Amino acid sequence: xxxxxxxxxxxxxxxxxxxxxxxDDIALDVLxxxxxxxxxxNGAGKSTLMKIIYGVVKPDRGTIAWEGSPVxxxxxxxxxxxxxxxxxxxxxxxETLTVAENIALALEADRAGPGLxxxxxxxxxxxxxxxxxxxHVHTMSVGERQRVEIVRCxxxxxxxxxxxxxxxxxxxQAVEKLFETLRTLASEGCSILYxxxxxxEIRALCQKxxxxxxxxxxxxxxxxxxxxxxxxxxxxxGDLPRxxxxxxxxxxxxxxxxxxxxxxxxxxxxxxxxxxxxxxAGEIVGIAGVSGNGQxxxxxxxxxxxxxxxxxxxRLDGAPVGTLDAAKRRAMGLAFVPEERLxxxxxxxxxxxxxxxxxxxxxxxxxxxxxxxxxxxTYAEDTIRAxxxxxxxxxxxxxxxxxxxxxxxxxxxxIRQKPRVMIAAQPTWGVDVGAAAxxxxxxxxxxxxxxAVLVVSEELDELFEICDRLAxxxxxxxxxxxxxxxxxxxxxxxxxxxxxxxxxxxGQRRFxxxxxxxxxxxxxxxxxxx
Amino acid sequence: xxxxAQLIVLTLAAGTPLVxxxxxxxxxxxSGVLNLGVEGMMLVGAVAxxxxxxxxxxxxxGVGAGILAGAAVSxxxxxxxxxxMSNQVATGLALSLFGVGxxxxxxxxxxxxxxxxxxxxxxPGLSDLPIVxxxxxxxNPLVYLSLALFAAVHWFLYRTRAGLVVRAVGESxxxxxxxxxxxxxxxxxxxxxxxxxxxxxxxxxxxxxxxLWVEGMTAGRGxxxxxxxxxxxxxxxxxxxxxxxFGGVTLAQFQAQALGLEMPSQFLSMLPYVATIVVLAxxxxxxxxxxxxxxxxxxxxFHAGA
Numbered sequence: 001x002x003x004x005x006x007x008x009x010x011x012x013x014x015x016x017x018x019x020x021x022x023x024d025d026i027a028l029d030v031l032x033x034x035x036x037x038x039x040x041x042n043g044a045g046k047s048t049l050m051k052i053i054y055g056v057v058k059p060d061r062g063t064i065a066w067e068g069s070p071v072x073x074x075x076x077x078x079x080x081x082x083x084x085x086x087x088x089x090x091x092x093x094x095e096t097l098t099v100a101e102n103i104a105l106a107l108e109a110d111r112a113g114p115g116l117x118x119x120x121x122x123x124x125x126x127x128x129x130x131x132x133x134x135x136h137v138h139t140m141s142v143g144e145r146q147r148v149e150i151v152r153c154x155x156x157x158x159x160x161x162x163x164x165x166x167x168x169x170x171x172x173q174a175v176e177k178l179f180e181t182l183r184t185l186a187s188e189g190c191s192i193l194y195x196x197x198x199x200x201e202i203r204a205l206c207q208k209x210x211x212x213x214x215x216x217x218x219x220x221x222x223x224x225x226x227x228x229x230x231x232x233x234x235x236x237x238g239d240l241p242r243x244x245x246x247x248x249x250x251x252x253x254x255x256x257x258x259x260x261x262x263x264x265x266x267x268x269x270x271x272x273x274x275x276x277x278x279x280x281a282g283e284i285v286g287i288a289g290v291s292g293n294g295q296x297x298x299x300x301x302x303x304x305x306x307x308x309x310x311x312x313x314x315r316l317d318g319a320p321v322g323t324l325d326a327a328k329r330r331a332m333g334l335a336f337v338p339e340e341r342l343x344x345x346x347x348x349x350x351x352x353x354x355x356x357x358x359x360x361x362x363x364x365x366x367x368x369x370x371x372x373x374x375x376x377x378t379y380a381e382d383t384i385r386a387x388x389x390x391x392x393x394x395x396x397x398x399x400x401x402x403x404x405x406x407x408x409x410x411x412x413x414x415i416r417q418k419p420r421v422m423i424a425a426q427p428t429w430g431v432d433v434g435a436a437a438x439x440x441x442x443x444x445x446x447x448x449x450x451x452a453v454l455v456v457s458e459e460l461d462e463l464f465e466i467c468d469r470l471a472x473x474x475x476x477x478x479x480x481x482x483x484x485x486x487x488x489x490x491x492x493x494x495x496x497x498x499x500x501x502x503x504x505x506x507g508q509r510r511f512x513x514x515x516x517x518x519x520x521x522x523x524x525x526x527x528x529x530x
Numbered sequence: 531x532x533x534x535a536q537l538i539v540l541t542l543a544a545g546t547p548l549v550x551x552x553x554x555x556x557x558x559x560x561s562g563v564l565n566l567g568v569e570g571m572m573l574v575g576a577v578a579x580x581x582x583x584x585x586x587x588x589x590x591x592g593v594g595a596g597i598l599a600g601a602a603v604s605x606x607x608x609x610x611x612x613x614x615m616s617n618q619v620a621t622g623l624a625l626s627l628f629g630v631g632x633x634x635x636x637x638x639x640x641x642x643x644x645x646x647x648x649x650x651x652x653x654p655g656l657s658d659l660p661i662v663x664x665x666x667x668x669x670n671p672l673v674y675l676s677l678a679l680f681a682a683v684h685w686f687l688y689r690t691r692a693g694l695v696v697r698a699v700g701e702s703x704x705x706x707x708x709x710x711x712x713x714x715x716x717x718x719x720x721x722x723x724x725x726x727x728x729x730x731x732x733x734x735x736x737x738x739x740x741x742l743w744v745e746g747m748t749a750g751r752g753x754x755x756x757x758x759x760x761x762x763x764x765x766x767x768x769x770x771x772x773x774x775x776f777g778g779v780t781l782a783q784f785q786a787q788a789l790g791l792e793m794p795s796q797f798l799s800m801l802p803y804v805a806t807i808v809v810l811a812x813x814x815x816x817x818x819x820x821x822x823x824x825x826x827x828x829x830x831x832f833h834a835g836a
Contacts, residue, residue, distance in 0.1 A: 056708055077710030092705040094698045096822050105698050106709045109691055136822065266818075 005068050007032045007191045008053065008160055013062035015048055022048035023059070024215040030160065035182060035192045037202040037223060039235050040212035041404075041432040046195050049212070050162050053193070054086045055079040080106075085158030087149045087166055095138035099131050103152045124151050127181045139266055144292050154185075161185065162193045179205050197235075197433045199228040211235055236434055250468070251281035254452035255302075255334075255421045256315040260322075262301055262308055270294040272301065275478045277471060279421065279452040284443060285481055286467035287456045288492055294476040295456050296339070299425045302454075303336040304329040316421060330359065333420030337411055337427055339456075341403060345410040348399035352391060352409060353380040355398050360417050379416070387412035388438065404435035411439050415446055422446055425456045440466050460489055474498040535664035537781065539650075542673050543739060545777025547572070547731040547748070549676040551755035552762070552769045553683050554727020559759055560687060561720035562700035562827035566622025567607055568728050569752025570629020575600040575729025576736040577633040580640055580743040589648045589737040593672070593730065596737075600729015601722050603629060608721040612714050615831040630746060640743040647741025648672060672734045679727070684766040696720060700825030703832040713832050728752065754803055761810030764823040768810070776806040 006029040013026040022045045030036045040046045051057040053064070055073035064071055066082050073079050079086075093102050100117055107116075117133045124131045129147040137145060146166065153161055166178065182192055182205065196202055202209060202223045209223040211234040219234045255278070262272040272294050279285045289295060300306040302314065304326035311320035316332050330336070338344035346355045353376045357365055365375045380394035387408045391401050398406060411427060424443065428436035444466055447453050456473075457463050463470055464484060471481040472495035479500045482491075551568050558565050578599035583592030607625050610616045648671060651657060656667040687693040696716060699706045703713045731751070736743055754776060762768030779802040786798055814820065 054708075055710075075710050076708060080710065088708065092702075092708040094701040094705055095826065096701050097694070097698060101694055101698075104691070105694060105706075105711075138821065 004031055006030055006065075007034075007067055009065040010049075010053070011063050011065075013049065013052060013059050013064075015052060015057060015059045021215050023052070026062070026212075026215075026217055028210055028217075030191045030193060031208075032159075032191055033186050033189045034208060035186050035194055035206045037206035037209035038193060038195045038212065039197070039199075039202065039209055039231065041197070041236055041434055044212040044235075045215040046212055047164065050086065050164060050193065050195065053079070053160075054084060054162060080108075080156055083157070083159035084162065085153035085156050085160070086162040086164070087146070087153055088164055093137045093145055093148060096136065098134050098136055099148050100133035102137060102148055103133075103155060106152050107155060119155060120151060123154050127151070127154060128177045129181075139269065140292070158190060160191045160193065162195070164195045165197070166194075175201070197436075199223075199231045199433075202231070203228065213237055232433065250283040251450060253278050254281050254317055255279040255423075255454060256318075257302070258313055258315070260298075260301060260308065260310075260313040262297060262306075264297065265306065270297055270476045272297050272476045275473075275476075277454075277478060277481065279454050281420075281452050282447055282450045283468040284447050284453040284455060284466055286463035286470045287454070287473050287478070288460060288463055288470060289456075289458070289473035289496055291458055293474050295425065295473060297476070298473065298478075299336075299338065299423070299456065302423055303334075303338070331362065335359075335414035335417055335419030335422045337407075337414055337422075337424040339425040339429065341406050341410060342399060346398040346406060349397060351380075351395045351397055352384065352389075352401075353377050353394040355409075356380045356383065356394075356413050360413055363417060379413075383409060383412040383416055386416070387442070404431040407431050408435050408439060411442055415442055419446075419451060421452045421454070423454045423456075426458065427455060428457070428459065428462060436462070460492060463492075464489065472496050472500070474501055477501050532661060532664065535661045539664055539669060540781050541774055541777040542669060543777070544780045545773040545775075546670075546673050546676045547735050547739065547751050548755050548758060548773035548776055549680060549770060550731035550734060551728050551752060552758040552773060553676075553679055553766065554724040554731075555755055555759050556762075556764060556766060556769055557683060557687070557696065557727075558720045558724030559828055560700045560764060560825055561696045561717045562703060562825045562830070562832070563611065563717050563721055564618045564622060564829040565604065565607055565611075565625070565721060565724055566619060566756060567604070567625030567629060567752075568724075568755050569748055569750065570626035570632075571600045571603045571725050571728035572732035572735070572748045572752045573629045573633035573746070574603045574636075575732030576747060577637040577640070577732075577743060578729070579733035580643075580645065580736040580741075581636065583647075583737045583741075584640055584643050584645045587646065589646065589741070592737045593648070593733045596729045596733025597726045598729065600732065601726040604721050604725020604728070607725070608718050611831070612717050612721070615833065618829050618831070626752065634745045637743050637745060641745070643743065645737065645741055648738040670734075670738050672730075672738045676734075680766060680770050687766065697825070700827055703827050703830075707832075717832075728755075731755070750803065754806060757807055758810065761807060761814050763814045763816075763819050764825065765819075768813070772806055772810050775809055776802050779805045 008028070008030040010026055010028040013023050014021070015023040026049060038046050038049070048057060052059045053073065055075045055078050064073060071082065073082070094105070100120060103120060104116055120131060120133050124147070129151050131147055131151055137148065150166065186192055194202070194206055203226065206223050209221050209231070210217060211219045211221070211231070213235065221234070223231060257275055257277040260272055260275040264271045270293060275298065277285070287295070301308055304324055307325055308314065308322045311322040314320070314322040316329060316334060319332065321329050321332065342348045347358065356379050357371065357376050360379055363379055365372055365379065377394045383389070384391055384394065389401070389409045389412065390405045391409070401409065407427065411424070414422065422443070427439050427443065431439065440462065443453055443455065455463065455467065467484055469481040469483055470487060470492060472479040472492060474496060475498055479495050551572055555565065555568055575596035579592035579596030582595035583589045603625065607621055611618045611621045650668050650670045653667045657663045659667070687697065695706070695711055699711060699713050699716050707713050732748060735747060740747070758769055758772045762772050783798040783801045786793070787795055791798070
C-alpha cells in the first residue's frame with residue numbers, strides 16, 4: 001500500500017510579529033480524508049497558523065503545497081477556491097445581517113442566488129445543525145452562531161475544513177452528532193484540521209495530532225495511542241494542574257431567585273418562566289444548558305443589566321434587589337463575569353487599569369470624584385500578578401490580550417473585590433486548558449472562602465468538576481438543582497433536552513426535547529410532542 | 531387644488547438637493563466611512579457645474595462636471611482617510627472647509643453671471659393637464675433623476691449582492707476581510723459614489739434650482755444631509771421623507787415671509803433645519819432599528835494586517 005500524497009503540506013512556515021514569533025519553522029502534513037488535530041495552548045500559534053493556511057495572514061517565510069503543487073494563498077477567496085473552509089474561533093459573522101445573508105457573503109456569487117435557503121435547509125437538516133435563514137445574527141446565542149459558521153463552510157463543499165474549537169458550545173449529545181458529521185465528511189475524502197484543547201475529544205476523533213508550543217512544533221503523534229496526560233505534557237511542557245475540591249460546607253442563603261418570570265425583550269429572545277434558585281455561602285451552583293435557552297436573559301436579570309418589576313424575585317443576602325440596577329447590586333457585594341469578554345466584561349479599547357476602574361472603583365480608587373490613578377494601576381498590577389495574566393502591563397489595551405489571559409484578568413478583577421456572591425457566565429469559553437484550570441481553581445478558592453458562586457456553563461465536564469449542585473435551564477425554565485453526587489452526565493443531558501419541562505408545574509406549553517437540544521430540523525416548530 | 535399641486539412641485543424641488551447628497555452619504559456610511567465633507571463637495575460640484583454651464587452654454591454638461599468635481603474632491607478624502615488612515619472626522623471637516631474656500635475662489639468671476647438653467651419638463655399635452663400634469667409631468671428632469679437614484683440605491687443596498695457586500699463591510703470590516711472581500715477598495719467606491727452624489731446635489735442647486743452662483747449657496751444643506759442620514763437611521767425611505775419634509779418647511783417659511791409674518795426672518799430661515807432634525811430625532815428613537823441599520827464600524831479606520 002502506497003502512502004497517499006498529502007493534501008496540504010507546510011514547510012518552514014515562519015511568522016513574526018513585533019513582540020513575538022507566532023510561528024517558527026512549522027512543518028505540517030494533512031492527508032486526504034484525515035482528521036488532524038492541532039493542539040496547543042492559547043498563544044502557541046495555532047490561530048496564526050490557521051490564518052496563514054486560510055490566507056488571512058501572510059507568512060514571512062515558508063512554502064505551502066496544495067495537493068502536491070506549491071501555492072501562494074494570498075487571500076481567503078483564493079483559499080476558498082482551492083477548497084479550504086474555515087470555522088473561526090472568533091466568529092466572522094455580520095451581526096446585523098440575517099443568517100442567509102451571512103452565508104451568501106461567503107459563497108461565490110453564482111452559488112448564492114435563488115435556492116440558497118433551500119440548500120441551507122438541506123445541509124442543516126442533513127448535519128443536524130438547525131438554522132432559521134431569515135433570523136438576524138445579533139439575536140442569536142454563541143452556540144447558534146457557531147452553527148451558522150459551520151453550515152456556511154459546509155455549503156462551500158470544502159476539501160479541507162479548518163475547525164477552531166468547534167465543540168465548546170455543544171451538549172455531549174450534540175458533540176457526538178458533530179463528530180459523526182465530521183467522520184462522514186472525512187470518509188467522503190474531506191480533510192479536517194481540528195483545533196482544540198479538549199484532549200478526550202481529540203483522542204476520540206483524530207487520527208493524527210501536531211502539537212505546538214510557543215510557536216514551534218513540539219511533536220506529532222497518533223492521539224488514539226496517547227493518554228490525556230501524555231498529550232497535555234507535550235502541549236504545556238508539564239503536568240496539568242488539577243483543581244482540588246473539598247466537601248461542601250454551605251452556609252446561609254446569599255442569592256435567592258424566587259419565581260422570576262421575565263418576558264423576552266427581543267423577538268428572538270427566550271422568556272424566563274418562574275425560575276427559582278438558591279445559592280448558599282460556600283457552595284458552587286452550576287447551571288447547565290444549551291445556549292439560547294434563556295441563559296442570556298437570566299444573566300441580564302441577575303446582574304441587574306435588566307432590572308425586573310418584582311423586587312422580591314431576586315434577593316441578595318435576603319434584601320430584595322430585583323428593581324435595582326447593576327451598580328447598586330455590585331455595591332451590595334455582587335460580582336459578575338459576563339459571557340462576552342470584549343464589550344461586556346471589558347472595554348476593548350481601554351487599558352487593563354481603566355477596565356479595573358470600571359467595576360472595582362469602590363476599592364478606594366476614587367476620592368472626592370477624582371480617580372486615584374496610582375491605586376488603579378496598583379490594583380491592575382496586583383491582579384495581573386496574582387492571576388498570572390500574560391500582558392504588557394496595566395496599560396496594555398484589553399483587546400491586545402488573548403482570550404484566556406483577558407478572562408483571567410476579568411475573573412481576577414472581580415474576585416479581588418471580595419464579593420459575597422459571584423456569578424460567572426461561561427467563565428472558560430474559548431480559554432486554553434492551563435488558564436481554564438486556573439480560573440476553575442480561583443472559583444473553588446472563592447467557595448472555600450465562603451462566597452456563594454453561581455456558574456453558567458455549556459461545558460458539562462467543567463460543571464461536574466467544580467459544582468456542588470447542578471441545575472439545568474431549558475426553554476426559559478430551570479430544573480431543580482441536584483447534588484453532584486446524586487446525578488450524572490446522562491441525567492443532566494436528558495434535563496438539557498427539556499425532560500423536566502413538560503412534567504413541571506409550568507409545563508402547559510407543549511415541548512420538544514429535540515427543540516431544546518437544537519437537534520430538530522426546524523427550530524421554529526419545536527413546540528410539538530415527541 | 532392647482533395651488534396644492536404647485537406646492538408639491540415646489541416641495542420636491544426644494545428637497546431634491548438633500549435627496550442627492552443624503553443618498554450618496556448613506557451609501558458611503560453604509561460602507562463604514564464617515565465623510566463629513568458633504569457641504570464642501572456640494573459647493574465644489576455647484577461651482578464646477580455653473581462654470582462649465584456658463585462656458586459651454588450647456589447646463590447638462592455642467593451637471594456632468596458637477597458630478598466629476600464632487601467625485602474628485604471625495605477622492606482626496608478617500609486617499610487621506612482610507613489609504614493613509616487619517617481620522618475620518620477631522621479629514622471630513624477639513625474637506626468641508628476646503629470646499630467652501632475653493633468654490634468661493636473658483637466662483638469669483640461667475641458671481642452675477644446669468645445662464646440658461648435646466649428647465650422643468652414640458653411635455654406637450656401632458657404637463658398642461660390639470661393637477662395630474664403638474665404632479666407627474668412638470669418637474670425638473672433632475673427631480674425625476676433623484677427619484678430614480680433613490681430607487682436604484684434602495685435596490686442596490688437591499689436587493690443586490692454588491693449592496694450586501696457594502697453593508698457587510700460597514701458592519702464588520704474584519705469579518706469581510708476574513709472571508710475575502712477587498713475592504714479598502716469597496717470603501718473607495720462608496721466614498722466616490724458619495725462624492726459624485728454631493729457634486730450632483732450642488733449642480734442641481736447651481737444650474738437647475740436657482741440657477742445662479744452665489745458664494746456658500748448650499749447654505750448648510752450638506753450638514754443637514756449628514757444629519758438626515760443619521761436620524762433616518764440609515765434607511766433610504768426615511769432619507770427621502772426627511773428631505774421632502776425639509777423641502778416642505780423651507781417652502782412654508784418662504785410663504786410666511788411673503789405674508790409678512792411678524793417674526794424675524796432669521797428665525798423663519800432656521801425652521802426647516804430645526805423641524806427636520808426634531809421630527810427625525812423623534813421617529814428614530816427605537817434602539818433596535820438603530821442597531822439593525824447603523825453601520826457598526828462607522829468612522830473607524832481599517833487596517834488589513836491585524
